[in-house]
Amino acid sequence: MAAAAAVHVLVFPTPVQGHINCMMHFAAGLVDAGLHVTFLHSDHNLRRLGGAATAGSPRLRFLSVPDDHARGVGDLLELLRSFQTKGSVAYRSLLTSLVRAGDNSNDGFPPVTCVVADGILSFAIDAAEEIGVPAIAFRTGSACSILSYFSLPRMFQLGDLPFPAGGGGGDLDEPVRGVPGMESFLRRRDLPSQFRSCTENQIDPMLQYLIDVTAHSSSVRALVLNTAASMEASAVAHIAKRMRDVFAIGPLQDMFPAPAGAASLWRADDACMAWLDGKTDRSVVYVSLGSLTVISREQFTEFLSGLIATGYPFLWVLRPNMVEASKNASVQEAIEEARNCNGRVVEWAPQRDVLRHRAVGCFLTHAGWNSTVEATIEGVPMMCWPFFADQQMNSRFVGAVWKTGLDMKDVCDRAVVAKMVREAMESAEIRESARTLARMVRQDVADGGSSAAEFKRLVGFIKELSTTNK
Template sequence: MAAAAHVLVFPFPVQGHINCMLHFATALVGAGVHVTFLHTEHNLRRLGGRASASSPAGSPRLRFLSIPDGLPDDHRRSVADLLELYKSLAAEAMGPYRALLTPSPTTGSRAADVGVDPTGGFPPVTCLVADGLLPWAFHAAEELGVPAIAFRTASACSLLLFELGELPFPAGGDLDESVRGVPGMESLLRRRDLPSLCRRPNETDDVDPALRVLVKLSAHSGKARALILNTTASLEQSALAHIAPRMRDLFAVGPLHAMSPAASCSSLLREDDGCTAWLDCQADRSVVYASLGSLATISRDQFTELFSGLVAAGYPFLWVLRPDMVEASQDAALQEAARGAGGSKARIVAWAPQRDVLRHCAEGCFLTHAGWNSTLEAVVEGVPTVCWPFSADQQINSRFVGAVWRTGLDMKDVCNRAVVEKTVREAMESAEIRRSAQALAQQVRRDVAVGGSSATEFDRLVKFIKKLSTSSAVLGQ
């Protein structure tokens, strides 16, 4: 009898990475695979009972375990601290992580003493799918005889950029100069479409340490047994074609949130449960939804310009104002002031059920940071977007939205209330943008449906994992 496939899914412990890798995990469970989803202890405590609620109904094949990240519980774990989190996790989690993969002398299975039944009725771990930002996890797994697959949560075009782009570019250069060295994007990308950490403030500044890490990690992905990307050929065909020869195997299986057999509750922040009722009271396509994601921080001046532009545009709007989003502000006072300034047309919340908001008939456009999860969620629902990117792959994603797919407008490098007002109005009123958004949504939905490119690739991936699992079980005997 063939060994049961049991995949350990290990995301980098921030919201955006957890989201799409949990959708992937639940899709695997739907395909009959056992999955252990690995959180940090800090994040699993934040999720509480909501983590177990993520398991597809009636399935015992998904469980949640945790390892330490080495940081105190009151540490902010903000976007400015990601490099510290990266280093601390690698230093502190290795022992407990290896224990999850190591055969137990008493049970014969790979398990860890993590405060629960070490096996939980699960078969041994036979395959690792780890975030591409965790190369040490790949090395440890392969050393222990567990085949490892890389999962990159960003767009394919950003991965290709980090591998081949001229990074960083010189200080003082023209931001509209074309970027060379990225095949298929020679006439598309400008320097302003690269991640902000590629910009040197002056000639004497060294390369940003985070940029060094990202470039190194992008090159490392090719060493895994395969690379999984949360995308589809309809969105990024050229980038995928240029990435594939650099990998041992490549699977484009997205958008995963549209393929998951059950909605997954992965939010580290409490969602406001009154959003839907408020939207129900608004006219169709009348609401602007504004959210800058789970990590972005902005200045008080930037907040004022964005907020004032939304008010001036004149549409009802739902604004996600995280408690830690605006620098040097008193959270409660700022939220109260925003509610007053927005009047009856504004609803201000700390966090929203974004997928539910985007699919609501009242949703007219999405003012977004253009993170890949948010970009894909808007694409699937056919919602026009206004992009104000912040970091990582967001600059290049926003360029694709505005210049390639033409499903929205790219507002990068501008934070002016008059521009915000004008851009939001155009996104809400442009019939051309809405037609493009809806046409792309229809194509992507075909991709994830039975027989579509992503669905076919996912089936191939499940077979690949089961084959690796059989080999892993033989080696582990």
């Protein structure tokens, strides 16, 4: 424990909810292993967390760097580029001070000896190495999506890309051959959403950013993935061929609880749990499209009408301004209609508690990676309506590979919503597949399982880097 106490890891996520959530559980695991951890937020998010960011172990603390940008999906690339300029200067200054002598605050933290930065913040990895601190990349998305970014050159070579111009990109059900290990089931529509705008001469700016940071990962000391062998062994193996080292250590959400309130930027409506208590077993549809998805009024109406048509009670997470023009009277009236039709609408929910509740029968989700692994852990059937980025890949794995749910991408129609919700709620085959995968994942994260062993190896790797660097 004495050697571990001298190890101090700076954990730096991208300042959006899904990335913070995953990397907060990772930080909790490092603290549990006896290491000191500084968790680096943006100024905006640290203010938003308030007192919740002071809880936890005396070996865990929260600091921040400037970030003045909004969190909408359309602002993500601007946010990331801002971090490369204004944020990176503050980050380098802070890291330098933490390396030289801790922070001189007499709180018992030794100097920083290692950085684990979000893999899409490549500047944070480069700056740490330039200062003399060994750095590791952590990618919070699925291994299958990361492999697709690596595979872009091969997809162009084989003719998978670009999609035909006009007509919505040609036949979106055309097979994709260029992502190794996925040739038998991957279609054009299953690639990350930005692939659809690829042409011979132009690539979507956000996709180009992701391709660049993924390529950058090949040069880092190691890549950490929040996944399990039972979920993505093939994708991890193909990624490992391109890396110096890879650690598949998840799902972290089932391994290390985060400090209360420290991982969520929204205050959960815990009263919904009492509402669930009043429902019968597996009778409720849980609906959450994540922290970034924005839907049109028409899509909102289709979802709502489809949910009501099933006759099942539903718990719907509807963030403020998630629906375009959501202050419009017709939207508010529709929300009231939902409440009158055996539905409950909340701005945010304690998702893990909801998913493990006996009353929840299925999860209508955007298939973000955190939501996907959380539902997988609890054995809850999913109905996926992916919005962007890796969600398209994740939903294909749910529907075609693991068979733990249904994939409704590219469709938002009330009749389809109702049909698929009923199937997800009532299919014995889907429920059994979900339970089977849940058992396998729990074996991965249990003592002696692959993820538990990889996490232990990662802690040893970090200790060795910290000692060697000294």
